[in-house]
Amino acid sequence: MKQSFNPNSVDYTLPEERIAVYPLEERDQSKLLIVPKDGQPFIHQHFYDIPDYIPEHSLMFVNVSKVIHARIHCFKESGGHAEVLLTNPFSGGAAEAMMHSGNSTWNCIIGGKKISAGMILSTMDEVHQLRIHVLEKSGMDAVISLEWINDVSLAQILEEIGNIPLPPYLNREAEESDEERYQTVYAKEDGSVAAPTAGLHFTETVINQLKEQDIAIEEVTLHVGLGTFKPFDADIVEDFSMHSEHIIIRKEVVKHVRDFFLQKQRGACIAVGTTSCRTMESLYWFGVALLNPDIPAWKSGTFSLGQWDVYELFDHAVSPQESFSALLQWMEHHALQTIEGETQLMIVPGYQWGMIEGLITNFHQPESTLLFLVASFLGIERWKAAYQSALDNDYRFLSYGDSSLLWH
Secondary structure (H helix, E strand, O other): OOOOOOHHHOOOOOOHHHEOOOOOOOHHHOEEEEEOOOOOOOEEEEHHHHHHHOOOOOEEEEEOEEEOOOEEEEEOOOOOEEEEEEEEEOOOOHHHHHOOEOEEEEEEEEEOOOOOOOOEEEOOOOOOOOEEEEEEEEOOEEEEEEEOOOOOEHHHHHHHHOEOOOOHHHOOOOOOOHHHHOOOOOOOEEEEOOOOHHHHHOOHHHHHHHHHOOOEEEEEEEEOOHHHHOOOOOOOHHHOOOOOEEEEEEHHHHHHHHHHHHOOOOOOEEEEHHHHHHHHHHHHHHHHHHOOOOOOOOOOOOOEEOOOHHHHHHHHOOOHHHHHHHHHHHHHHOOOOEEEEEEOOOOOOOOOOOOOOEEEEEOOOOOOHHHHHHHHHHOHHHHHHHHHHHHHOOOOEOOOOOEEEEEO
């Protein structure tokens, strides 16, 4: 990593009463803090006003990953309670794993006393007789094999017996209303264990208004893992281990981005949420890497980004159209219709932004990697002022809280 920063400079005090435990009755009624470019004054609106603040002919990315019913209540053979929280498939992508029939192997977190490898956990499910075999266990982390008798998919099993895994800071069990409200209106690809919450404010009305302004909305997929809630627990940023997340991007999206940046008159390139942001920035730098295959420690043959890989590429930055042209050529060479792989990209102050110019996002936890990303996007002083303004104006924070539109 070429640049470092003091993590303590990206922190603030969040009063507990400012955490939104439940969503508002209407998605687009949330407050919207607009942080313009060039130090101009903040603007306070509501999310339904956002079409008025997006330039015409812009390109917007939304994460269509869908939250799965990843929390499973179960029992030990002794009768004691346990809880399994699926995090990601042991191998392969989530979409494939959700279609498994009869058995599926996953990484997970297990809660409960005296649970060890070799144990079999049962559920109250009498129809499919789901059993959970604990294959490996270290602390609360485990590898399990789920097995059931009927010829149905894991997606159906979880839909019937699993629960939506709400963020731990909400301190409550999922309720019936969360089935709808802890999903975006455009969610479609099973695989996340946490919602891409910036998109929770969108309604069909807002989306249609954006499209009427010739704002293109492209779909990307980044399956959100529990690492999004992982607190920053290192003294220096280089010692922190960033979570890895699974990305899927269609060839049509890559082509659209290339063509967008070739236009003489265009709007802005906007990410809805930190997940879409990390996805597109990861793609940009992967394209740069393809143009520089001799850079040490870079595996440009597969899409896999380490935590600090892109920081070694800053001196080789190119225009977005050059990067995405390289991506497109690479896909055509390998006859790929989608790019699928992993990103561990950690964006902190000192990061060099490749393509994203606008960011729609919620207000994040203190001492979180999501907050580091926002501070990088705005600059530390501008970020501090924006969050203080939100606190002073009674904004609601975290997953079910209010929204912001940030310009870089």
